[in-house]
Amino acid sequence: MVNQKISAFSIRRLNPFNGVLQVFSTENARALSGNGVVWEIQVLSDTPQGLWANMPFNGKEFYIFGRWTVGSGLQQVPVNPLFNVRDMIASAEQLITALSPVIDDLPFPMADIYEQWLLDEQSLAPVALLTSCRNAGEMSRCDGAKWIAAERGDFSFISARLLEREQPNDDGYNPRVHASILEALVRHRGGQHHRRAWFKHNPDGTYSQCNEGPPKLLPWTFPELPVTEDWEDEEARRLVADYIAWRAPQLLQLHGLSPAIRERLERIAVTQAEAVERLWRLYPEIHNKDLLNSARVEAKIRSTNRN
Template sequence: MEIYAKRLNNPFRGLLQVVASEQLRALSFDGRQWELQFQCDMRKLKPNYPGFTPRYQYARIGRWDADNGFKPYPLDPAMDRAAVVSAIGEVLEVLASVQVPLPQDDAYELWLLDEQKHLPLALLASCRQPTEMEGMQMRHPAWKSISAAQLEVENTPEEIRRGMPPLNYRIEALVKKRAGQNPVAKWFRRSGHADGLEVTANNQAVSALPAVAFPECLLREDWNDAAAQDVCARYLQRLAPQLLVLQGLSHAGRDRLEQMAYRHVTELDQYFHLYPAVADPQRMTAFRVEARLRAACTIGKA
């Protein structure tokens, strides 16, 4: 049984919690609601399945949470029901006792590089095994921000007056410009907040970079232009409640993100159970109390 968490990258949207046996996996974005998926041999399930597509694919078979237990979805009649039932029992037993956050071990990281300094600029992808790297290579590497529809970052009154686009797209354009006309991405093997060893797609070591070369918030923050610096800072501040789920943060980095999250205490309270550590417990308690008070006021007005 494998039990782990891996980052959802490009754009970064937190950690995916995973409990997986040989044939079945349970996935959760919040550590509470889990979706169960069974690995199917598509050649048996669909005899005329095209040969150029993956032979094995996962089919959604149900969902689980601690309050309601397992709720199955209708199964394809061609699926091996006995195999599904056998696999479910083992995974559900683990889900009933597992504690989130699960250990994050996606140590292989694909970084977009800064054109001028050739240093990590923005994280594009991550994986747990070197065999996964080749399938995640990018012909034209590009970093993506979270869309404005999914993460609202308010424009200033002056930006509104000037009709400027959402900040999300401006930071994306800044990263693209900094990566240059011919963007380069490289793989590094790291563990938490540690040095990085550049590796090839077949896991051969090339060279090393110190830990300080890798942005803790997964995006480089040292911009020469004051306006660009402000755009980056505001984007990361808005993303701070989600960034706090990262398990490789230094104490100083976690402390800074907790301070940055003060404007978004509702989201902070939502993600709190996924935080692996807390830099300032008293401050976080105050934030969470404020979040609960806001929620109570909203319910009262309704």
């Protein structure tokens, strides 16, 4: 593969937060993975419309070509016969040839350095990370999202504190009551106008303001996690703590966490042993290897018992 331009980076999966996505790309294909094991292979190809002589050419797009793992190789999905399958196979093979030697280098460097934060309406302190992007030119296309705790079809966030208060997660009308309560709590901090602003996350950990608005914030005012733990109300703090505990295995994928935060998340995450086993390859650092290895062993035992 001569003179192929290769790019390898990671981006956060936000709104709702669901870990970090690894991206490895060549000029004609890319591979995406949320766990470092299973990679979705996408190939750049002419759109089907452009392959008909009597139809307008619509340019090139990425199409899912298959899934690849080191152990199983490429499992190709059915491909529209209008595509040039031979070229797509060649592009996929070139991609996999380039990707295979760097699997052990995961995770890739974080690239989504432009961040949009929901701001507290009064103090202008950052409350929750709404979205992010790699380039300043992408900010306008990513603007305007409200903070989401979980996907609409995901009912798995259950707050221990809300259960203590006898608040069920399914009230007969809403099967994700706890997520809805958390979303309302976080959004309320931004006020009626949903106050937000874009910042650039610099390599030294500081932030630079990207647009006019509130004054430049000091580096230590930004939460290390995608949602602030700074709440005046004890009930709010406990609800957010439940959310962080629920997402701990995914939060450990974040770059730049302080040792104290990472150690705390590891202690919480091991209660979800199977999630840790699925995601650990994308942890930039591991504070307590013995603790996480024990969780991985537990996950493997559970998997064996099920089978």
